Amino acid sequence: MSPIPKDRKKLTPIPSLTDADFSVVRTALFEHQVVVFKNQSHVSPRAQFELTQRFDPAATSYGHGATLDAKRSILHPDLKTIPHQPQVQVIGNGFVPSYEGLTKITLKHPHHRTFHATAIPDAEDRDFTRFYRWHIDAALYGLAPPIATTLLAVRVPGGRLQTCRYDDGTGDELVVPLGTTAFVSGYAMYDALSAADQALARTTKVEYAPHPYIWMSGAKSRPDGLGMVSEGKEIPLSQLPEVEEDKIQILPMCWRNPVTGKLALQIHPSAVRKLHLGDGDRTTVLDNLAEVRELVHRLQRPGIAPQLVYAHDWEEGDLVLFHNRSVLHSVVGAFAPDEVRLFRQCNVAASTFPEGPNIEEGGGAATAVAA
Numbered sequence: 461m462s463p464i465p466k467d468r469k470k471l472t473p474i475p476s477l478t479d480a481d482f483s484v485v486r487t488a489l490f491e492h493q494v495v496v497f498k499n500q501s502h503v504s505p506r507a508q509f510e511l512t513q514r515f516d517p518a519a520t521s522y523g524h525g526a527t528l529d530a531k532r533s534i535l536h537p538d539l540k541t542i543p544h545q546p547q548v549q550v551i552g553n554g555f556v557p558s559y560e561g562l563t564k565i566t567l568k569h570p571h572h573r574t575f576h577a578t579a580i581p582d583a584e585d586r587d588f589t590r591f592y593r594w595h596i597d598a599a600l601y602g603l604a605p606p607i608a609t610t611l612l613a614v615r616v617p618g619g620r621l622q623t624c625r626y627d628d629g630t631g632d633e634l635v636v637p638l639g640t641t642a643f644v645s646g647y648a649m650y651d652a653l654s655a656a657d658q659a660l661a662r663t664t665k666v667e668y669a670p671h672p673y674i675w676m677s678g679a680k681s682r683p684d685g686l687g688m689v690s691e692g693k694e695i696p697l698s699q700l701p702e703v704e705e706d707k708i709q710i711l712p713m714c715w716r717n718p719v720t721g722k723l724a725l726q727i728h729p730s731a732v733r734k735l736h737l738g739d740g741d742r743t744t745v746l747d748n749l750a751e752v753r754e755l756v757h758r759l760q761r762p763g764i765a766p767q768l769v770y771a772h773d774w775e776e777g778d779l780v781l782f783h784n785r786s787v788l789h790s791v792v793g794a795f796a797p798d799e800v801r802l803f804r805q806c807n808v809a810a811s812t813f814p815e816g817p818n819i820e821e822g823g824g825a826a827t828a829v830a831a
């Protein structure tokens with residue numbers, strides 16, 4: 461990931477950002493991808509929503525819509541909706557007696573052992589961890605991927621360090637603050653590819669599974685959190701909620717930055733089901749799931765190398781704004797049940813789909829639409 465800027469700018473407070481100050485924030489987001497505001501504990505759920513929505517004023521509903529309610533969704537246990545601001549979710553760890561209209565909630569920081577095919581042994585679990593799941597915040601079925609996500613750290617337990625292992629045979633590992641959120645850049649991921657793979661990425665479209673978070677619920681993740689292992693454990697389409705064909709999404713593999721014009725390699729690795737390989741006017745659909753995943757992993761893995769990861773060291777009051785259309789991010793770490801952590805997350809389903817490569821770059825239509 462490109463260096464995170466350390467310069468601090470004096471802005472009007474978030475609840476009342478002027479248009480000029482918002483313009484500064486918008487440019488910072490699209491140029492730097494992750495923007496950190498310190499000391500923002502005073503920001504209300506409403507103000508957090510308004511900041512998030514300002515990047516896409518026509519967007520109104522939470523990025524996953526109401527699909528979180530599906531009990532079989534892998535997202536269901538991790539998020540609690542704030543009743544008076546349904547685009548804002550509470551996430552974290554431990555028991556919280558009362559918060560913003562939610563009472564007696566028990567939050568659970570996701571642990572990799574619930575999602576990965578293998579796990580770090582219990583005896584090492586305090587000191588070693590993994591990336592839980594690299595992802596984009598997006599429903600990938602029906603609703604368009606949100607432009608921006610905001611995360612506000614309301615309560616952060618005392619910090620210590622853990623070593624995040626990739627456990628993929630490379631020996632790669634990274635020392636991270638407990639409970640960090642890890643980010644990698646889709647631009648760096650694209651730039652790391654060979655010229656041939658960049659051309660492949662520019663001419664390929666990614667088809668996501670219908671109801672992807674239910675579909676993947678039977679399967680398990682690779683140890684690096686970057687996509688699933690292929691054991692035929694996905695939920696068969698016949699056992700998913702009704703599939704509406706027009707909600708299935710086929711999106712470009714590269715998404716264009718609206719300010720810089722750069723292309724990000726931007727794939728949700730665990731939700732991908734097919735690849736549409738472009739070759740001039742012809743398209744070949746690769747639908748062997750194991751092959752699809754191997755190809756996607758080969759393209760993405762260099763982009764999560766330890767030196768390319770930004771692991772945010774959370775302090776209470778941090779409000780992190782990230783460009784959801786150019787980064788992948790992951791939960792990391794494991795908390796004890798009595799370590800209380802409370803965060804608020806907000807994103808809104810976008811009013812338009814991301815722009816892909818143009819015709820000259822080998823892309824198809826300038827703007828992808830749902831299938």
Ligand SMILES: [Fe+2]
Nearest residue numbers: 595596597789
């Ligand atoms: Fe997320």
